[in-house]
Amino acid sequence: MPDAISIIMAKRDGHVLSEDQIDWVVDGFTRGIVADEQMSALAMAILLRGMTRAETSRWTAAMIASGQRLDFTDLPAPAVDKHSTGGVGDKITLPLAPLVAACGAAVPQLSGRGLGHTGGTLDKLESIPGWRADLSTADMRRILSDPDVGAVICAAGADLAPADKKLYALRDVTGTVESIPLLASSIMSKKIAEGTGSLVLDVKFGAGAFMKTREGAHELATAMVELGRDAGLPTVALLTAMQTPLGLTAGNALEVAESIDVLQGGGPADVVELTLVLAREMLELAGIRDVDPADRLADGSAMDRWRAMIAAQGGDPNASLPRAKHTEVVTAPESGVLTELDAMAVGIAVRQLGAGRARQGDAVQFGAGIELAAKPGDKVRRGQVLFTLHTDTPDTFAGAVETLASGWTIGSDAPAPSPLVVDRVS
Structure with missing residues (x-):
């Protein structure tokens, strides 16, 4: 019979865990038999010693087995999903889901x-009046089966890989989030349990991404x-750059508005490009x-699919989006070329303005965020607006402007253009 201490010591000493050990410890942690401090250890x-592919696969299966497993493979249309590892201005899911459904x-x-x-x-979609994230499996199936909708964006139910939810909370406060086996199994346990028929991954790297290097992103x-x-x-992964924010907005309602621009045939070129690249991978x-x-x-x-999808989840696609009560602009101190725009600095400034949260459960301001008037490579002139900051709490402007100031530079030479999609793993 396995026990927590022997399992911890085995991995501490660099041994490969058996299937029985993995099944027991994940199940025991989910049921409270394995203490938080033991799973933290x-x-x-695992962070220090790693896991083999077989260990990681079994760990993922054990987390899936901790809860409910959905199955959407019997829908009238083939089911396909996308997951992004996250970034600044990454609103791609919003136009992508209805676009792929329309196809x-x-x-x-x-x-x-x-x-x-x-x-x-x-958070972005909840800025739409009436829209709700919490749906039952029956609601999801009904919406996905509707020939006029075919797409749903919602929260994962509490019964979907509950072991992962409990373990993530521990990893977040014990400095173990960066473990590739634990990170990969965390993402994939939920996606496999979700019951889709195939999956496209958008794995980001750069200043504004969780993975800072291309090598780390490729490993993940x-x-x-x-x-x-x-x-x-069936799973395919694209490696995409997140050195600078995607699009020209960062913040909840601002990003919804930009997504609607894309769906109406406009929008920033990088958002359109990545949306279409991912859509083609999903359709393939x-x-x-x-x-x-x-x-x-x-x-x-x-x-049309966007409007139907929003309405199917209780939202009003005709409603005005929230707008912040206060704005402030940052202008260019000199003429030249914007040579750098650091996604991390923009993301932190957006959070400071109230659009994000420092801890789970914090409230967000739907209208807060930043609009970008220039991206790296654009010529700017002295006095030109570079950024417009939005918030309901104007006392946050000073800190956000200070944070933002560390993330952009103006020079004389345009940076060399870099591709948005840099690799594909299949």
Whole structure:
């Protein structure tokens, strides 16, 4: 019979855990038999010693087995989902889900709320009056089966991989979030339990991403693709740059408005590009090869799906979005070229303005955030507005402006252009 202390010591000493040890410790932790301090010690041992592919696969399976497993493979359309590891201005899920649904797939998108410098998809959508994130499985199935909708973005139920939710809370306060095996299994346990038929991963790297280096992002992407393959879930990962924010907005309602611009055929070029790249990957995995998602943006059908999706979840697609009570602008002190715009600085400033949260459970301001008037490579002139800051609490402007000031520079030479998508792992 396994026990917590022997399992901790085995991993501490660099041994490979057996399937029985992994099953026992994950189940025991979920049921409260394994104490928080014991699982914290094991998580640190895993961070330092690592896990083999077989260990990580079994750990993921054990977390899935801790709760409910959904199955949407019997929907009228093939089910495909996307997961992003998060960044600043990353609003891609909002236009992507209705766009892929407009192309003939079903999109069961389980999303989360923001924490730290990264925004949360649910926070953004909750800025739409009436929209609700909490749906039953029956609600999800009904919406996904509706030929006029076909996409849902909602919160994961409490019964979906509960071991992961409990373990993540520990990892967050014990310095073990960075463990690749634990991070990969955390993401993939929820996505596999969700019951989609295939999965596309957007693994970001750079200043505004969780993974700072391309090498780290590639390691994480490879681990997740392998976990998908081991579970029989066709999975593809794209490595995308997050050195500078995506699009021209960061903040909840501001990003919703920008997403609607994309669905109406406009929007910033980088947001449109990544939306279409991910849509094509999702459609390829779903076996839908006779539709170009760019056509669905152009003909308005993606926008129709957005309106239907919002209404199906109780939202009013015609309602005005929240606007902050106060704004302040930052202008260019000199003429030249914007050579740098650090996504992390923008993300922290957005949180300071009230759009994000420092701790789980903090309230967010739906209208707070930052609008960008220039991106790296753009020419600017002295006195030109670079950023417009939005908040209901004007006493936060000074700190946000100070944070932002460390993240941008103006020079004489434009930086070399860099691709948005840099690699693909399958």
